[in-house]
Amino acid sequence: MFTQFQEWYDKRHEYAKDWKQRTGGKVMGCFCSYVPEEMLVAGNILPVRILGSHEPQNVTEPYIFGMYCPFCRDVLAQGLKGRYDYLDGITLSQSCIHLRQSYVAWREHVGVPFDYYLYMPNKVQARAATPYLKSELVKYKAHIEEINGRELTDADLDAGIAAVNRNRELMHKVYEFRKGDTPKLTGLEAMYMTVSSTWIDKEEHSAEIEKVLEQLPDRQVTRDTGARLMLVGSEDDDVSFIDMIESVGATVVVDDHCTGTRYFWNSVVPDDDRLMAIADRYVKRPPCPTKDWEERWRFPHILELCKNFDVQGAVIIQQKFCDPHECDIMPLREAFVKSDIPSLFLEFDVTVPIGQFKVRVEAFLEMIGSEDLF
């Protein structure tokens, strides 16, 4: 049922090249999930989130000092190895300092016809955040118009907003099937779906989800659900890790990742001022920790997800050296403790030590299970 998503996950570059050929559209590489995809879709540009390949690499050391996160280096490695040679442009939507360096090094050493640094505000809690972001989106719109050589009309923007919103709403519907006593899909399947949506044409991706939604209600699940877990933390598209978790007596029923729910959880509320509506969506989305201050908006949202998806335990993962998440992990663990949700913390690198992590996950699951014994 989810094989198409898996194929898209595995053959992302082949897909993008084929899409380009058959549509004549341009492809934009996106650093970070804060890039306003609606505007790219509106301009018939395929937004493709640039992710790593989870392979050891030795090409980024000259450009990014080793104290920065493995994700930002893995991302840059893809560019340096020429795997995204079909891109017409790259966009960085401002978030963490780590990824900023991947963008700059890509611009300087890989080269691409168009590059754009979008000054997404970091204080999303400021009252001026949405109008300010709108002013930046006005400039980004002009950039897209320059790439395309034509105006981006209100009708285009409406179509872009509608296509991306539809995709988000459909993924929400799929997530609903993870709530029941017996989730109709695994965390791995959900990951294939959400991660692939960051680079697949929205209409095609949505059409595939609709096919899945037709079949899901009648899907017979034979595997044991086991412990219901949440995955939470830094960027995570590591399918081997989630597959391992679900092979030892657990099901991941929800997540808080920028490649998961943070990416699609809220929609654009249509308004006559299209760019203001888009800005508002990105300001109000479940925040990355780097934007989650002074108040904490992130934790109540995570705890609400735990409640709604009946989570029994949380696996917190963090890309090594990821400062924003490192600053959230201790208070997040405290928040879990206060809500009686056990948590396990694991540090990720480009590759993860599956064997060692398996032992720790098994111990964690035993701990969760032991509560039932007494």
Next chain:
Amino acid sequence: MTNYKSEPLKCWQKAKELRDKYYKDYQTAHERGGIRWTGGAWSFDAIPYGLGDDVYPLTGEPYAASIAFMKDFSLECLEATEAKGWARDLCAYMRNYWGSMYLNKWAFGGEFPKADFAWQDHICCSHGKWDQHVAEYENIPYFCIDVSVGPHKDLDDPKLLYVVDQMHEGIEFLEKATGREYDDEKLIAAVNDECRQTSTWAEICVLNKHKPAPLDEKSMYSLYVFSTLSKAKKEYADFYEEVRDEMKDRIARGVAALPTERCRLISDTQPPWAFLSVFRYLEKFGAVSVGSLYTFSLVGIWEDKPDGTWGPRTTPEQAGIKIETRDQALRILADWNLSKPEWQHFYDPTLKTKMMKRIYDEWDLDGIMLHLNRGCEGLSCGIMENHWGLTDMGVPVMSFEGNMGDSREFDEARTMDRIDSFMERLDLKKIS
């Protein structure tokens, strides 16, 4: 070989007294009914001065640098932070500060003085989070301003307004947090003092173009610190004018920081504070670090001068601008700070490379030492690109790994070895 005349700085004792007074004033503020706030060296500290003359800041970075200099206490602080579960690779300043707070130990003796509120600005991934935790731990109100609007060359009205609107919002916060009425006249005076202070610091740094340099970077650290403690404090603006006059006098009398100066360098990012011996080691070769982009412009504000050189930015008062309203004061303050050179490369390291090359040329340097500083993700951002860029332009560059605030991450012997190699490359031998 020329041996220049040298003598100790006359301002040295006063600098020590002023710095001691800063921390003592903060510690004892409540005894006098005053207000204490904690935040960062980059905070818009002119704004809280609108609450009155008895407002005392504690800026986290220089406080943590002081801790880092005290190696044993620093280790105690770092371990206290690690014992709470925080990662060892987080900002070393933040970990030293948090450790001091957890231990309830003030670096200068006594208990850690709790602030009345936190007033921060967000420049890197850590700053907004640093005082979020402090505010939660100490249960105090917190306000933080985001300045991530891009380099000053691209500043437009919406970007400026985003920062200014947060400042207005911040003043509402200050009134609510303290119950005091805000005084715009005090704000205006503080903004003028900040511009005067930070422009004068740039003027002092310009004087170091002179050969021999009247000031070495190691001494500079004890002087630039005042603008990291409080950019808007009148007393420090006055002091910088004294320092500037002393530098002019030293130049006029041919007084050098290093009598054997024959090689001029700059460093980059914060130094490893527990190992300032690095700078003394350079002196054995007749090499003097005359500053850095960091010491020049973490606090100094600069502009292009009509003759094409880099010099102190013209202050509003020098330009004949009379600040009359709160909004005008905040706009000037925002624009002034957003032009800070050390802010520009957070967005693009090529801007930093150009500034460093400019310093290399105008200060007539022989080489640049890059500190690959594991303690600060902000100032190390793009540092490998700087290495490439400078090398491509023919600048001799050496790099060494370290950490400004965690002595466990600095290999002193290895660094000295690297300096030996760099000196050899520059064709320098030890003088004695």
